[in-house]
Amino acid sequence: MKPKSQKKPLKNVINVFLLLTLFSVNAQKNISGFIYHSQKPLENAIVQLEPSNKTTHTNADGSFTFFGLSDGTYIIKVTSMGFKEYRHKIILNGQQTAPLQIDMEAGIDLNEVSILNKSRSAKNNPENLINAQYSAMPVTIIDRKAIELMGSRRLDEVLKEQTGIAIVNNISGGARSVGVQMQGFGSEYIMVLIDGQPMVGRNNGNFDLSRISVSNIERIEIIKGASSSLYGSEALGGTINIITRHGVVEPQLQAAVSYGTLNIMDAVLEGETPFSKNKGTLNLATNYYSTDGFNTNSKYINGTTSPPYDNYSLQGRSRYQLGEKSFLNFSGRYGLRRSFMRKDFGLGHISGDNQDEQDLNLSLSFDHRFSNNLRSITRYYLTFYSADMSVAWQESTTHTSQDVFKQTLHRIEQQFSYSGTRSYELVGGFGGSLENMNDDALTNVNSLRTFFSYIQGEWSPIKKLKAVGGLRYDYTNNFGGRINPSFGLQYFINDKITFKTGIGTGFKAPDFKTNYLVFYNSNSNYLVIGNAVLAPTLQQLQNEGQISETRQYVLNQAAGKLEAEKSTSYNAGLVFEPSKALKVEGSAFFHKITNQINSIQVATGTNNQIIYTYQNLPETVNKGFEIGFKSSPFNNLQINAGYQYLIAKDLSVKDSIRANKWPYNQNIHDPATGNSYKPRPSDYWGIENRSRHMANAAVFYRYEPWKINANIRVNFRGKYPFGDRNGNQFIDKYDTFVKDYWLMNANIEKKLLKDHLSIRFTAENIFDYTDPLMPGQPGRILLAGVSYSFFKD
């Protein structure tokens, strides 16, 4: 992370795309070169040519050649263990290029999976000028290579192996409510984006990432911490941005299929081609995935605790050059998931849980360069999500819940980027969105309209210092306006040590559910009334004689006064690179969340029905630290490890214990001794589902002569609270905890037939660990897969 490696990434990529298809003489050319370090040739360095995806290795004399290339713009990428990644742009325009001379710089590249890393954000998304580069919060990039090496199939599987990230089942949201947790932030505070546009469709605030296949993902950018200055509402705790594949110079086609345990079947067909004499490019991908689901609680349940499903998806992306400086981009994605889950609790209690989900994302953008410094992107985005859900008891064909949920979002945005001198870059823009939600259970729904405007930038006043910052204003019709700033600094203390720090804010406007949903759960006999419709709905129930008591003070305090949830994140850390084979990063984080929205009882209906609504809670704090380690003791071997320590506490719990409030003040009984004692604030363990300790380690090895890639990964999750057991409404050490566990995964891949054919074997959760309290973590999974690529040699 030396200052000199901080290039002008944005500019480069702009140039690449500008020049990509300018020349289209159909002569076949070669690119060749020599790779060396300290005047010695480097053997077996991996040389990749993007976007053609060709790969070769250097010979003993450090030489390499790519044959038969079409005209166009390529990026050559050289990687070799113990050296920093080298990237260079090459334009073939009918002339044979001179052999390249590449001097590799010693060092270690933490780019693939790392914390606090910004250098890789040089790769951007051609349809979005807002870049993770401007984030004041740490950015983790997982690229396609890393995803391929892991052998994972769905997005949740990739993410749960990252430091500080967990996939969590929300029991109260039903069997299908699964979300991602990051540095203690729940899924409701993590925004999920596709190519920089928000994805919709959540179940009780949880975004189920298993909806998304990783097959067509180019890379995943994860920002941990409040990022509303980049992406607005919802990015309260962080963002996960999925960048799909793009860019192509030559036609190619890839087919892959894997099959194994639980009848898991993953089939992918991907193709890409230039068209109109390289003026246009097209990527298309289809994926079919199916699983039988699994059961982690067969003592009580016969059937599955995690749903079986079939998932079909179709994805496409195209870019067409309209003029010398203008491009038109179109991308689309459609996903369909059908799932039926059967559970037999014995005695004829068989529940059938059905869900049909559909999800559509369409984006159209126009990209224009006014000058070398000024670029503009105008974009329109439409997304639609629908879920038809029901749970029925088979013996009586009665439904315990039934709902059809539909969400539509239109979004239009204008972005500008300006890079004036070598020392600064700016991105600004404005836009608006219109969101509609149709739900059988929603009443008085207004459409949600937002307007936003922002500016982001990067500035290097002196060589040793880099600053990033942003300011964003969001206006929501049912909530009002809010400004979110962020600011980050990097100071390059010396060749080996870099200091990084940042502060950012986040917010989440109250959603449809908390304001407008009126939902009755007959199984548990409770009624939820959205805050904005609370007073009239209660009045109506009162008139119908359905209310037995109203908690007037809650009603007065809560009704119509729901505030946006807010967060502030602080982060500071060091990157230390003592030798070329070792890199260590550490950072401390502190997130403060205020006005969290939570449920509170507001009335009791006749029939002892509980009626509740939503109100704001005072304050929650997630704090801890993260450590990342990467080492390459010798060629073709790489070891990574990560660790997160986290304390996540709701400060109102401590206040309630201190204030001697029921039920917090009840004596805590030690079940072993039968003794009981008065609770103290220190008896509060923390928030449900958060582990104190999480860790991971992985070894990646490549054996060149056999073209084998193998890796073994271990993930640890420390014990975490499942739920309150003794009724004091907070977690103490005698409550129900999920025990700590290790999971081990491995993957081995061999390439054959000049890299056309690849076979792989994947083993996950090798020691077959399951826990009834983790309905979503499957036991051992073994998969075998094969893929074949058609491309010109």
Next chain:
Amino acid sequence: MKKWRNTLLLLTAVTLTACSSNEDDNNASLSDGKSTVITDLAGDTGASMGGNTDGKQQRSFHTFLFRLSDKKQIWLHTKADSAQYMKTADWDLAFTGPYNSEVYVNSSKHQYNPGYEGPVQNTAVIKIDQAYANVSQAPADSDFDKSEVTKIGWSSSESSAGWFYYSLSSHIMQAVPDRTYAIRLPNGKYAKLQLINAYKGNPPAVTDLNWPAPYFTFRYFVQHDGSKNLSTK
């Protein structure tokens, strides 16, 4: 199919090992040789509280009565049932209300008690915040006489003598641990009662929102010699 069965077996084995830390919840650990353990006593599973529930009968839950001496469950499905059994000394406990979760000890004194205006005069309940096994003595008769506990249901406030909590966040009801009821029965004998679970199978933790309920697990001990000795150790 066979593979699937093997997988299940494997999962079962793992699950059983994984459950070992929660052994105190298993039904086996409930029996102490002296107490009567009732497991999965079905309540009214056909009713629904719902207004907009499709199919399930929209009616209030049928009450059932329970006699400790011979574990007899008596249903009050019809008016005739009610007339026949309610105002009698033939039962000790009544399971009423939503999910049959509100429990009464037969008494003629309180209006909502199914035994109201019946023959049973001298019964009473006292809530004791102690583990069942540790309750070895029934309280003094003067304490029983003073006790104002009528309905044992949702423990929704500090003063409530209820047997379970209902979580507004997880929507799951859970028995209050270390809560035992000392009872003076219609026949004048003393007993202790622990209500343990309302979910089928008495699971250590409910991991599914639709876990079948009400299926009651509870245990009790009646001292037949008429003394106040309730020790079950």
